[in-house]
Amino acid sequence: MSENSTTTPSNDEMAEIEWEMRPGGMLVQKRIGASDVSTPNLRLRIAFGAVRIEISVNSQATFGEVKKVLTVETGLQPGEQRLIFRGKERENGEYLDMCGVKDRSKVILMEDPVSIEKRSIEMRRNARIQTALRAISDIALELDKLVDQVSVIEKSFSSGVKVSEVQITTLIEMLMRHAIKLDNIPAEGDATAQKNLQGKRVRKCVETLDVLKLSNAGLKPVVVTTKWETFDPPPNTAHWENFD
The missing domain is CATH 3.10.20.90 (Phosphatidylinositol 3-kinase Catalytic Subunit; Chain A, domain 1)
Structure with a gap:
């Protein structure tokens, strides 16, 4: 056998x-020939x-x-x-x-050797998940602080208080750095759900700040446009080469 x-x-x-x-x-x-005697x-x-x-x-x-x-x-x-x-x-x-x-x-x-290998694979997988969860938890703590700052800015806008555009831009940059850190974490199992949750928090904060940034810009007297191609050329400047 x-x-x-x-x-x-x-x-x-x-x-x-x-x-x-x-x-x-x-x-x-x-x-063969089993007896009824108790064994x-x-x-x-x-x-x-x-x-x-x-x-x-x-x-x-x-x-x-x-x-x-x-x-x-x-x-x-x-x-x-x-x-x-x-x-x-x-x-x-x-x-x-x-x-x-x-x-x-x-x-x-x-x-059985097969079960030994399966358990070894599972242990390595669990170790990776725990490492990812710790990294995500560290980012979540930092995000808690940034979320509080976003809330403060929202309240200022609601009260009619103008916020520095630099402050908003800096917050967005900090949030995007955390988004990059999250993307670089290889997640599986339970860590995937936690990673997605923190990613949603980042996106929500950035979207909120983008809206506030636009509202903040709307309070400025100068209108800015990025469609430079729509500008007409200034009058009487077609032949600059004729000037002495």
Whole structure:
């Protein structure tokens, strides 16, 4: 049987072991001449790396049922476990007593390599998310101060008090610098929602200041236009080269 297989026996072992399907769908080793006499529990010594665990299970339990017990002890799900007895990985449906497991027998527990890699990837992902959340939180604290300043300017305008255009422009520049910082934060998971939230705060403040800036400019006596192409040339200046 392949060492990586945990559910389907090989053709050679099918000839050695008879299997049957339980009502729940689990393929288990078929018992021959099972008795009605109550069966004793076995104490199994589980070696999991440097950790030693002792559990008690029924002698006629399957290795799959042992994995369920070990889930409570180790936190590993049955699909993440590999049980080795007498140098051989055991199938979920194999019975302990029919494989020669006795009281105080030693069983080696190994974590499936695929689950190790998945957990490593998840840990790295969580670390990235936490780093992003801390960076976003720092920006949010700075934005709180800028938002307060925008509110003060809004109240001044509402009261008819003119605000320096330099003050408004400076605030917009500070907000845009924070927007750039947010864009440079690689976010995923929960950090994405927080990043978007702070981005909306920046946009709202900038839009508010843009409106106030236009209102502030409207109070000035000089009208400024950017459509220079609409200006007519001054009269009597078409032939400057004729002047001595």
